Amino acid sequence: MKEEKDILLEIKNMHKSFLATRALKGIDLKISKGQIHGLVGENGSGKSTVTSIAAGMQGYDSGEMFFMGQRWKPASMIHAQEEGFSMILQEANTISGVTVAENLFAGKEWDFCTCGIVSKKKMIHAANQRLAEFGMNHIHGEDSIDRYGFEDRKLIEICRVVSDKTKVLVVDETTTALSQTGRELLYKLVRKLASEGKAVIFISHDMEEILEVCNILTVLRDGDIIGTLTKEEMEPKKIRYMMVGREIGDTYYREDFDASHSNEIVLEFKNCSFKKIKNFNLQLHKGEILGIGGLSGSGMHDVGRAAFGLEKISSGSVECHGERLKSCLDAINKNMAYISKNRDQEALIVQGSINDNIILPSIPSLTGKFMFLSKRKSMKCAKEQIEAFRIKCNNGSQFVSTLSGGNKQKVSFAKWTALGSDILIMDCPTRGVDIGVKQFMYHLIHEMKKEGKAILMISEELAELIGMCDKIMIMKNDTISGTKMRSKDLQQTDIIEYII
Numbered sequence: 001m002k003e004e005k006d007i008l009l010e011i012k013n014m015h016k017s018f019l020a021t022r023a024l025k026g027i028d029l030k031i032s033k034g035q036i037h038g039l040v041g042e043n044g045s046g047k048s049t050v051t052s053i054a055a056g057m058q059g060y061d062s063g064e065m066f067f068m069g070q071r072w073k074p075a076s077m078i079h080a081q082e083e084g085f086s087m088i089l090q091e092a093n094t095i096s097g098v099t100v101a102e103n104l105f106a107g108k109e110w111d112f113c114t115c116g117i118v119s120k121k122k123m124i125h126a127a128n129q130r131l132a133e134f135g136m137n138h139i140h141g142e143d144s145i146d147r148y149g150f151e152d153r154k155l156i157e158i159c160r161v162v163s164d165k166t167k168v169l170v171v172d173e174t175t176t177a178l179s180q181t182g183r184e185l186l187y188k189l190v191r192k193l194a195s196e197g198k199a200v201i202f203i204s205h206d207m208e209e210i211l212e213v214c215n216i217l218t219v220l221r222d223g224d225i226i227g228t229l230t231k232e233e234m235e236p237k238k239i240r241y242m243m244v245g246r247e248i249g250d251t252y253y254r255e256d257f258d259a260s261h262s263n264e265i266v267l268e269f270k271n272c273s274f275k276k277i278k279n280f281n282l283q284l285h286k287g288e289i290l291g292i293g294g295l296s297g298s299g300m301h302d303v304g305r306a307a308f309g310l311e312k313i314s315s316g317s318v319e320c321h322g323e324r325l326k327s328c329l330d331a332i333n334k335n336m337a338y339i340s341k342n343r344d345q346e347a348l349i350v351q352g353s354i355n356d357n358i359i360l361p362s363i364p365s366l367t368g369k370f371m372f373l374s375k376r377k378s379m380k381c382a383k384e385q386i387e388a389f390r391i392k393c394n395n396g397s398q399f400v401s402t403l404s405g406g407n408k409q410k411v412s413f414a415k416w417t418a419l420g421s422d423i424l425i426m427d428c429p430t431r432g433v434d435i436g437v438k439q440f441m442y443h444l445i446h447e448m449k450k451e452g453k454a455i456l457m458i459s460e461e462l463a464e465l466i467g468m469c470d471k472i473m474i475m476k477n478d479t480i481s482g483t484k485m486r487s488k489d490l491q492q493t494d495i496i497e498y499i500i
């Protein structure tokens with residue numbers, strides 16, 4: 001039992017509603033020194049809401065908060081950070097068009113000022129020192145942030161929000177944006193903070209990760225706290241039951257080991273060069289689930305973009321049904337789909353409604369005579385997807401920006417299932433979704449295979465690739481380093497040797 005003096009953050013009877021949505025229904029939570037306190041629950045259960053309130057990002061309707069024994073009502077995220085409460089958000093949160101150093105010290109430029117002039121040299125020097133302390137030597141303060149991909153930007157963000165002042169750090173579903181190396185860096189940091197008597201609130205949907213990293217766990221459901229478990233009490237079946245309120249089986253993935261599919265090639269890379277990738281070859285067949293695994297910087301995300309016509313091809317070609325792919329518009333016209341890993345920036349129009357996002361790729365088929373969009377058909381189409389994916393919302397006209405992370409991911413997936421695409425490029429398709437929906441998505445992907453659809457599944461989750469794919473291509477340093485066929489004997493270790 002932790003003593004009162006060890007409590008860093010205390011939340012008492014907190015309520016928060018967004019119009020008709022009761023996001024928090026009287027939450028009581030204590031976070032103590034040395035804890036890596038897991039917070040789990042289905043998508044939309046209130047995890048980000050409660051932590052973002054404590055981190056000064058939004059207000060609450062009623063309740064009380066105490067931070068290090070003092071009443072706590074931070075005016076802003078910066079204020080909270082200055083006082084020692086930091087949060088790493090789910091989505092990319094860096095500023096484009098400026099350097100890494102400027103991102104790291106945004107709002108703190110005065111620290112590098114002499115006679116009102118900011119010394120960029122000093123700032124870059126400090127940035128590089130800071131990056132080195134975090135083990136991020138591959139990132140350089142003087143570079144433009146735009147040179148770095150999604151994962152590195154997330155690492156830069158971690159480096160920005162954590163400082164010597166940090167007493168409590170919230171890690172909100174961050175690891176899904178990171179590859180194994182990035183994850184290891186974050187785990188090391190989290191453990192270091194806990195060992196120094198600070199605390200971490202760790203939000204994740206990855207059961208293995210929770211069991212490994214957290215030393216205490218609180219389960220939320222529909223804005224209520226269902227219970228808190230000690231390390232000894234953490235048992236996957238029990239946690240899942242507490243989260244969902246019903247038994248969830250252990251089988252997420254397809255259970256068959258039949259890797260057969262049609263011989264018809266629907267998508268092909270022919271000696272294709274783009275970005276750093278040279279002479280790349282790949283064949284995706286009708287009825288095939290082809291996986292690509294590797295570290296985030298291995299080039300696999302670029303393959304996904306090129307497959308959807310989003311990369312400039314310098315030599316060779318990407319062909320769909322034997323025809324050269326010209327652009328992403330051409331890809332959509334050829335009935336292709338692409339679920340981008342970069343959800344808010346590339347996959348969704350966050351300032352649009354759920355309905356509009358879902359129907360967007362299907363507009364041609366929902367348009368009748370005289371080019372009028374059928375409202376009835378559109379509503380029906382969106383409603384079907386909202387129900388199938390159990391998107392937690394008040395109604396389809398709610399803005400996507402107001403959805404929880406996992407529910408946004410469902411919209412990103414649903415818009416392509418609404419279209420009924422034949423070729424689906426999925427980059428981290430289950431990023432941030434809860435176990436129940438993951439199970440549904442895997443089932444759907446398997447059904448798609450049976451219907452003869454072709455799926456290119458790019459993922460950093462080896463278990464997902466092994467569980468779902470007919471064949472897995474592993475990428476390292478922008479080339480294919482190994483290939484594995486579906487087999488019940490295939491283990492993660494068989495793949496890891498080709499990744500690192």
Ligand SMILES: Nc1ncnc2c1ncn2[C@@H]1O[C@H](COP(=O)(O)OP(=O)(O)OP(=O)(O)O)[C@@H](O)[C@H]1O
Nearest residue numbers: 018023043044045046047048049402403404405406
């Ligand atoms: N700004 C907002 N406007 C309207 N509703 C909101 C807003 N922010 C959150 N909500 C709603 O509050 C509920 C709780 O959302 P929250 O983001 O806390 O869930 P979560 O547990 O973090 O989910 P996930 O695992 O998907 O990230 C959801 O129903 C969400 O749609």
